[in-house]
Amino acid sequence: MSDWPDRRLIDLFGIRHPILQAxxxxxxxxxxxxxxxxxxxxxxxxxxxxxxxxxxxxVEAFRQEADGPLNLNFFCHTPPDPDxxxxxxxxxxxAPYYAELGLDPEAPRPASSRAPFDEAFCALVETVRPAVxxxxxxxxxxxxxxxxxxxxxxxxxxxxxxEEAVWLAERGCDAVIAMxxxxxxxxxxxxxxxxxxxxxxFALVPQIVDAVDVPVIAAGGVADGRGMAAALALGAAGVxxxxxxxxxxxxxxxxxxxxxxxSARDDGTAVTNLFTGRPxxxxxxxxxxxxxxxxxxxxxFPTAAGALAPLRAARPGADFSNQWAGQAAALxxxxxxxxxxxxxxxxxxxxxxxxxxxxxxx
Amino acid sequence: MSDWPDRRLIDLFGIRHPILQAxxxxxxxxxxxxxxxxxxxxxxxxxxxxxxxxxxxxVEAFRQEADGPLNLNFFCHTPPDPDxxxxxxxxxxxAPYYAELGLDPEAPRPASSRAPFDEAFCALVETVRPAVxxxxxxxxxxxxxxxxxxxxxxxxxxxxxxEEAVWLAERGCDAVIAMxxxxxxxxxxxxxxxxxxxxxxFALVPQIVDAVDVPVIAAGGVADGRGMAAALALGAAGVxxxxxxxxxxxxxxxxxxxxxxxSARDDGTAVTNLFTGRPxxxxxxxxxxxxxxxxxxxxxFPTAAGALAPLRAARPGADFSNQWAGQAAALxxxxxxxxxxxxxxxxxxxxxxxxxxxxxxx
Numbered sequence: 001m002s003d004w005p006d007r008r009l010i011d012l013f014g015i016r017h018p019i020l021q022a023x024x025x026x027x028x029x030x031x032x033x034x035x036x037x038x039x040x041x042x043x044x045x046x047x048x049x050x051x052x053x054x055x056x057x058x059v060e061a062f063r064q065e066a067d068g069p070l071n072l073n074f075f076c077h078t079p080p081d082p083d084x085x086x087x088x089x090x091x092x093x094x095a096p097y098y099a100e101l102g103l104d105p106e107a108p109r110p111a112s113s114r115a116p117f118d119e120a121f122c123a124l125v126e127t128v129r130p131a132v133x134x135x136x137x138x139x140x141x142x143x144x145x146x147x148x149x150x151x152x153x154x155x156x157x158x159x160x161x162x163e164e165a166v167w168l169a170e171r172g173c174d175a176v177i178a179m180x181x182x183x184x185x186x187x188x189x190x191x192x193x194x195x196x197x198x199x200x201x202f203a204l205v206p207q208i209v210d211a212v213d214v215p216v217i218a219a220g221g222v223a224d225g226r227g228m229a230a231a232l233a234l235g236a237a238g239v240x241x242x243x244x245x246x247x248x249x250x251x252x253x254x255x256x257x258x259x260x261x262x263s264a265r266d267d268g269t270a271v272t273n274l275f276t277g278r279p280x281x282x283x284x285x286x287x288x289x290x291x292x293x294x295x296x297x298x299x300x301f302p303t304a305a306g307a308l309a310p311l312r313a314a315r316p317g318a319d320f321s322n323q324w325a326g327q328a329a330a331l332x333x334x335x336x337x338x339x340x341x342x343x344x345x346x347x348x349x350x351x352x353x354x355x356x357x358x359x360x361x362x
Numbered sequence: 363m364s365d366w367p368d369r370r371l372i373d374l375f376g377i378r379h380p381i382l383q384a385x386x387x388x389x390x391x392x393x394x395x396x397x398x399x400x401x402x403x404x405x406x407x408x409x410x411x412x413x414x415x416x417x418x419x420x421v422e423a424f425r426q427e428a429d430g431p432l433n434l435n436f437f438c439h440t441p442p443d444p445d446x447x448x449x450x451x452x453x454x455x456x457a458p459y460y461a462e463l464g465l466d467p468e469a470p471r472p473a474s475s476r477a478p479f480d481e482a483f484c485a486l487v488e489t490v491r492p493a494v495x496x497x498x499x500x501x502x503x504x505x506x507x508x509x510x511x512x513x514x515x516x517x518x519x520x521x522x523x524x525e526e527a528v529w530l531a532e533r534g535c536d537a538v539i540a541m542x543x544x545x546x547x548x549x550x551x552x553x554x555x556x557x558x559x560x561x562x563x564f565a566l567v568p569q570i571v572d573a574v575d576v577p578v579i580a581a582g583g584v585a586d587g588r589g590m591a592a593a594l595a596l597g598a599a600g601v602x603x604x605x606x607x608x609x610x611x612x613x614x615x616x617x618x619x620x621x622x623x624x625s626a627r628d629d630g631t632a633v634t635n636l637f638t639g640r641p642x643x644x645x646x647x648x649x650x651x652x653x654x655x656x657x658x659x660x661x662x663f664p665t666a667a668g669a670l671a672p673l674r675a676a677r678p679g680a681d682f683s684n685q686w687a688g689q690a691a692a693l694x695x696x697x698x699x700x701x702x703x704x705x706x707x708x709x710x711x712x713x714x715x716x717x718x719x720x721x722x723x724x
Contacts, residue, residue: 197646199689202589208628222564229717266524293558356717
């Protein structure tokens with residue numbers, strides 16, 4: 001399978017298939033990255049919930065198991081200043097649930113642990129020298145970004161609009177991920193907060209392709225060979241795939257999330273800010289249905305998560321937990337991530353050959 | 363150009379290219395249908411704003427200009443009972459605008475004129491025998507639907523979810539339009555009101571293809587050959603295209619709408635219920651920005667339109683007018699609709715050939 005029509009990502013990252021595994025904080029770790037890498041895709045480690053030491057250990061574990069390049073992914077949000085008033089409003093909105101579960105809303109709660117890319121992470125990148133560093137929510141400060149670039153890493157980030165893609169390309173990203181509205185997990189949005197205007201993958205990809213010179217990676221709804229073929233047809237150089245891996249044995253999601261995915265529907269997700277304060281797509285659950293998926297009471301990312309932790313501890317399961325998933329969750333298969341990756345590549349090439357009216361030789 | 367990989371729609375409708383012109387009430391008429399038909403696509407006449415006599419005249423005009431099959435499109439909503447309380451709440455929400463324009467909120471207003479498919483329209487179908495009858499917002503009552511079928515017409519309708527597609531297929535639709543969230547104009551939704559869960563084209567099309575046996579027509583974000591190629595890659599048998607025609611000389615939109623489209627952005631639209639009471643995607647304008655695109659104060663379709671009519675009359679232009687458009691509006695070209703259609707077909711086939719690594723002979 002060396003017949004990809006667009007080899008830009010293959011050459012840029014040193015991979016065999018233009019398939020990027022989405023780094024999914026809390027849902028993916030070394031095993032998934034290794035499996036995707038072995039299949040010829042780009043394995044990724046999400047670092048936002050890890051300490052630098054934990055990242056270092058995971059990188060070493062990955063490198064013992066796989067020869068391929070590695071993508072380290074970091075958030076680059078600006079942590080908000082403490083805002084007791086906003087926090088109190090959020091607790092008030094959740095008060096009925098605290099009461100239902102017999103919890104004390106005045107009891108101390110854990111602080112949220114999503115860490116932005118900083119000096120310590122940057123030093124780690126300079127030490128382990130990953131082939132690719134990807135960012136979510138924009139890019140870090142220019143001095144940190146320059147150090148990442150000097151480490152030799154290829155730099156990518158996600159755009160949810162043409163404006164964001166142009167912003168990223170102007171700052172030297174080697175490729176841009178076009179993250180359509182279908183995508184699971186946190187919206188990468190960093191220049192807009194208007195979730196009503198977020199473009200879907202089908203509309204977003206060609207418009208970003210027209211606006212930037214770097215290769216574009218399609219994300220959001222890409223879950224099988226048809227989706228990968230369609231992404232290439234829209235002008236993308238490759239795809240980033242997340243939800244399609246969530247049912248694999250390498251995924252780290254809890255059982256209730258895995259079970260919910262087994263009966264996922266096309267219309268079973270929404271973008272919600274309830275779980276972290278930042279919009280993210282996940283399967284509808286009780287909290288989203290009762291409060292509504294978007295609430296002005298949710299405090300800034302990542303502080304909204306703190307007030308939900310006691311609810312989740314008292315009532316484990318779907319009711320108060322985020323279950324990130326994209327709109328193509330129903331296409332995810334409960335098979336190994338290496339097989340998922342190989343099937344994506346094979347089926348996409350087969351689909352393109354079939355549509356051109358000339359079947360590929362077996 | 364006889365090398366379409368999927369000929370189901372070509373055979374079903376008797377067209378040369380699997381391209382359906384979206385019937386756009388208020389924005390398209392005979393000229394657009396004729397131009398698309400001459401190019402080998404399926405021309406359509408939107409009938410929701412017309413009387414049966416007006417439809418009859420337009421059918422006759424079409425048939426004098428074009429030899430191809432014709433698609434007559436009807437709404438099949440249930441008109442709501444009068445609800446003075448809801449109407450008063452809507453007037454109250456709009457009161458600042460009435461005051462700004464010096465209008466009397468107590469003055470009589472025009473009733474909305476969107477007519478559902480009924481006995482008179484059905485008799486018209488039996489008389490003019492169009493090749494295709496398409497419906498929006500579900501299907502009409504079984505007795506009317508049976509008469510349409512007996513007239514010899516192919517019957518199609520739009521689905522915004524897998525559930526709606528299955529519902530339509532079970533009731534005998536010959537093909538189903540998969541209307542992704544990117545699409546301009548009224549959402550076809552008839553089994554759901556949850557706009558937060560509406561799937562994008564990229565996720566919706568393959569899931570509907572997997573769920574029904576009839577051919578699937580992709581709609582929403584399809585505006586050039588890349589989009590058409592991608593739709594086929596996702597498993598669609600063809601495409602329905604609306605926004606891509608809005609800048610053609612055959613389009614009937616007013617100048618302010620045409621000018622806004624010339625600078626359209628990927629993130630410049632939202633789904634709004636302000637203009638008719640039913641969710642529809644259009645370019646952001648003052649009313650949407652100030653009230654928010656979705657309002658619980660808007661009364662049921664189509665009555666919300668009545669209270670906006672005096673505002674539009676007093677302030678013609680974008681402020682209080684719907685400007686329906688999909689998320690790929692920036693890809694629309696100001697060229698003739700026949701050329702748009704031919705380019706869609708040619709570019710889609712070229713794109714598929716290019717991606718398979720084997721250029722088509724010139």
